Amino acid sequence: MGEKILIYHLRDVVKTRETEGAAFRLRVPSLQIALGEKIALIGESGCGKSTLLDMLAMILQPTEVGSFRFRPERGGAPMDISELWARRKYNRLGDLRKECIGYVMQTGGLLPYMNVRENMSLSRRLLGMPSDGTVEALARHLGIERHLNKLPGLLSAGERQRVAIGRALAHRPSIVIADEPTASLDPIAAERIMSLFIELVEELNITVIIASHAWRHIERLGLRRLSHQSQRLKDGTTESIVTG
Amino acid sequence: MRRIFNILRLATRDYLHEWQMSGCFVLALAAVLGPMMVLFGLKFGIVGSMLQDLVQDPRNREIHPVxxxxxxxxxxxxxxxxxxxxxxxxxxxxxxxxxxxxxxxxxxxxxxxxxxxxxxxxxxxxxxxxxxxxxxxxxxxxxxxxxxxxxxxxxxxxxxxxxxxxxxxxxxxxxxxxxxxxxxxxxxxxxxxxxxxxxxxxxxxxxxxxxxxxxxxxxxxxxxxxxxxxxxxxxxxxxxxxxxxxxxxxxDVRTRSEDIDIVQRMDHNLTFVFWAIAVIGLFGFALSLGASLWANVDRKRRELSVLRLVGFRTGDIVWFPVIQSLYTAVLGWGLAALIYQGVASTINRMLGGQLANTQEVCRLLPDHYLIALGLTVGSAIFAAILAGLRSARIEPSEGLREI
Known part of the structure; x- marks a missing residue:
């Protein structure tokens, strides 16, 4: 494999949020994620997992940045994401999301007016990729082949999450970010879908970051766990620190 | 081009999928626009042509030597x-x-x-x-x-x-x-x-x-x-x-100048009254259309955020509500025109016989239909762009996490 390529390289990234007087701060002194790595972000809900994931997915602007570099391809040069934010290059960020990132939300995120096949093909269509059976093969893998022509509203919660996973993978992104993808499911279904998910990203050689509140679930799947600690400061601010 | 086509496809699918909601917007629009068109039809029919006729009646312009x-x-x-x-x-x-x-x-x-x-x-x-x-x-x-x-x-x-x-x-x-x-x-x-x-x-x-x-x-x-x-x-x-x-x-000549004074005063007053009603009506119309479109964009914020998450550009996202409001505007206008046709033909049938002239009591020219369409589409696009820009301005992550 040779030299380790860092897909994410963050230093001193801070996001501050103020909601009804209670201030919250997420601090990332240093974070390095290599291409092909499988990362787990474990913590209670409300500790800033989604905040970090949204920053990594480039849909949330950091408050302060030391440096934020993104290198989605082995051959490419690292990109300065903080500069894109600062220079308001939102369309460039949108294009990066479209090409390089797949995102699985805790629930929802599917378009209710498109059937399963169209939902899964959404990013592929945006990128002008051909309908070459990729989506169908993926659906077969995920066990939702028979639902391809149904609207998401007719599916169970577990099936919808499978569709969401399928959509995040269908355009072969460099990285898939999943925010508690199985939290809304029963434990048995959750475990099965999580294993399937990890199996697929390994097979497709896609970097993955999964946030979860239960380590137990994913311990066996061979993920690297990010260090995460929360503390309450004297001024009442809750500070969360993530490193890894 | 592909981006616009994708947005057009998604907006259309969404509009059809939510046909009940879309239907309500169309009905609400037609319910305001229809009576407005009837009002204008009456103004144009009665005040417009009848008064015009009075004003232009050659007998009112006649000057007799005594x-x-x-x-x-x-x-x-x-x-x-x-x-x-x-x-x-x-x-x-x-x-x-x-x-x-x-x-x-x-x-x-x-x-x-x-x-x-x-x-x-x-x-x-x-x-x-x-x-x-x-x-x-x-x-x-x-x-x-x-x-x-x-x-x-x-x-x-x-x-x-x-x-x-x-x-x-x-x-x-x-x-x-x-x-x-x-x-x-x-x-x-x-x-x-x-x-x-x-x-x-x-x-x-x-x-x-x-x-x-x-x-x-x-x-x-x-x-x-x-x-x-x-x-x-x-x-x-x-x-x-x-x-x-x-x-x-x-x-010494005889004229109808006193009658003319009355006609002129009536023309003036009626025109004022109709314009007052029309301006208030138009204002209410623009407000109701704007409010419903604004509310609709707000309702769809999460879906629009999902589109941004998968990489739609901000500029493309604004098209989504614009396309949908365009559908509402055109369909609502069409329905309003149908309502108007029905009401106008009824009014003309009921009152037509009481008029000396064969002209219609309630009538609109093709131009008026086009003006109504232009006004509707214009204010719809204006409201949708405002609402769309507002939803495009919030960070996508914010819209995603909303309940």
Missing amino acids: TSGHYKKAWLDQLSQRPDVAFAIPLTRSIAATIRLKSNSSPRILSVEMIPTAKGEPLFEPGAAVPVKIDEIVLSAEAARKLNVKVGDQVDGSLSRRFAGHKERVHLPLKVVGVARPRAFGRDGAFVTLAMAEAAEDFRDGHAVPDLGWKGDIIPDDVRTYPGFRLYASSIYDVSSLRDELAAQGL
């Missing part, structure tokens, strides 16, 4: 050159201005009044035929009905006089070149050239009319004078100044 006098043709020609005068023509003595008409298709012999006319006759419809040659006439509707003739028919005109102690009658074939509209002249009448009216007067006076081969005394050489004239101002607004000017020349 007493008969000795008017010269040169003076009247001069008068008719003025920009505030639409039409001026001398009148011959009324006692001499009758003629008996007989047609082949009716047994009746009709005695009709002759009214001298010329090009630009204000009582006729614009562009209607006027007699040019001495043997051409335009019959009043009443006379044409009684004689049972139509345009192109020939009638026999005859004049009689007592000359040199015995009764004499001359006949003249006349060609009907037109039938005047009913309100031009209510009685039995024939619009003729001034030459014809003069010939009849000369004949009755015992003079010869060489052009028509009627014998008699030689006409004296002095300048002909007329006992009256027909004078029409260019518009009702010119009537009072013309009246004052003629009065200054020592000529």
Whole structure:
């Protein structure tokens, strides 16, 4: 494999949020994620997992940045994401999301007016990729082949999450970010879908970051766990620190 | 191009998927726009055409001399050159201005009044035929009905006089070149050239009319004078100044200036009332359309955030509500037009018979439909762009996490 390529390289990234007087701060002194790595972000809900994931997915602007570099391809040069934010290059960020990132939300995120096949093909269509059976093969893998022509509203919660996973993978992104993808499911279904998910990203050689509140679930799947600690400061601010 | 096409496809699919919600928006729009169109139809139908007719009714522009006098043709020609005068023509003595008409298709012999006319006759419809040659006439509707003739028919005109102690009658074939509209002249009448009216007067006076081969005394050489004239101002607004000017020349005239004042005041007041209602209605219409579109974009914030998450650009996202509001605007307008058609035809059927004229009480021109469409689409796009920009401005992560 040779030299380790860092897909994410963050230093001193801070996001501050103020909601009804209670201030919250997420601090990332240093974070390095290599291409092909499988990362787990474990913590209670409300500790800033989604905040970090949204920053990594480039849909949330950091408050302060030391440096934020993104290198989605082995051959490419690292990109300065903080500069894109600062220079308001939102369309460039949108294009990066479209090409390089797949995102699985805790629930929802599917378009209710498109059937399963169209939902899964959404990013592929945006990128002008051909309908070459990729989506169908993926659906077969995920066990939702028979639902391809149904609207998401007719599916169970577990099936919808499978569709969401399928959509995040269908355009072969460099990285898939999943925010508690199985939290809304029963434990048995959750475990099965999580294993399937990890199996697929390994097979497709896609970097993955999964946030979860239960380590137990994913311990066996061979993920690297990010260090995460929360503390309450004297001024009442809750500070969360993530490193890894 | 692909991006726009993708957005168009998604927006259309969403609109169809939510057909119940979309239907409600269309109905809400039509419910406001439909009555607005009926209101405008009534304003245009009643205030517009009826008042316009009152204002343009030639009888309101007419100026009569009170007493008969000795008017010269040169003076009247001069008068008719003025920009505030639409039409001026001398009148011959009324006692001499009758003629008996007989047609082949009716047994009746009709005695009709002759009214001298010329090009630009204000009582006729614009562009209607006027007699040019001495043997051409335009019959009043009443006379044409009684004689049972139509345009192109020939009638026999005859004049009689007592000359040199015995009764004499001359006949003249006349060609009907037109039938005047009913309100031009209510009685039995024939619009003729001034030459014809003069010939009849000369004949009755015992003079010869060489052009028509009627014998008699030689006409004296002095300048002909007329006992009256027909004078029409260019518009009702010119009537009072013309009246004052003629009065200054020592000529007493009768006008309908008081009626005109009333009509003008009514026109003014009704126009104001209708504009007040229309402005309030338009304001409410724009507000209701804007509010519903704004609310719709707010409702869809999460879905729009999902689109941004998968990489749609901010500029593309704004198209989503714009396309949908365009559908609402066009469909709502179409429905409103249908509502209007139904209401307008009912109103016209119920009230149409009570009107003297055959015009419609409630009517809109194709232009008005287009204006309504333009206004609707314009305000819909404006509201959708505002709402779309607002939802595009929030960070996508914020919209995603909303419950």
